[in-house]
Amino acid sequence: MDETLPASTEIAVSKAYTSAVLRKSTHEVGKLAQPGEPLYGIQHTHDGKIVLFGGGLPLRLNGNVVGAVGISGGTVEEDIQIAEAVVEALKTMEQWSKYIKKSLPSGYIQESQINQLGHKLQEALEQMRYPLPTGHIFILTGAICLSIHQT
Numbered sequence: 001m002d003e004t005l006p007a008s009t010e011i012a013v014s015k016a017y018t019s020a021v022l023r024k025s026t027h028e029v030g031k032l033a034q035p036g037e038p039l040y041g042i043q044h045t046h047d048g049k050i051v052l053f054g055g056g057l058p059l060r061l062n063g064n065v066v067g068a069v070g071i072s073g074g075t076v077e078e079d080i081q082i083a084e085a086v087v088e089a090l091k092t093m094e095q096w097s098k099y100i101k102k103s104l105p106s107g108y109i110q111e112s113q114i115n116q117l118g119h120k121l122q123e124a125l126e127q128m129r130y131p132l133p134t135g136h137i138f139i140l141t142g143a144i145c146l147s148i149h150q151t
Helices: 008-022 026-032 076-101 111-127 134-149
Strands: 056-061 064-070
Touching (some): 008 026, 056 076, 064 076, 076 134, 111 134
Antiparallel strands (some): 056 064
16 A cells, blocks of 8 residues: 555564464454453564554454454554455355355366456456446455355
8 A cells, every 4th residue: 555654564464463373353462462461461472473453353264263364554443444344355255155156066166267257257247237346246256266165
């Protein structure tokens, strides 16, 4: 993002790392790391990669943490808001994938086919004069990929 601090990239990576390894949001970890709380001092572990302010959230599929997102460059509130949007998008992909999975053909689908899927879907919908907003195309593509990989 233009005009962000050069440190933002590394902070975003550390926020994602914190959320992934602790399976909690970074703002939640920050509350638990205050004096007298159970995680007090945790920021001094893991080579200083633990972040105690908002913008990192775990990503879950089927209730299990499968990764994390870290956002940095805005205010803490902005970073949290963007990270929450990513989590919501993944939840939507997971919900949509349950319906899509029922209609997929059985058999192996090559990775190269998946990579072209979003563009082909967008073109088809535009030809049908039913264009979806870009965000929905990405969610639909993600949902299809989840459906394929969870078979």
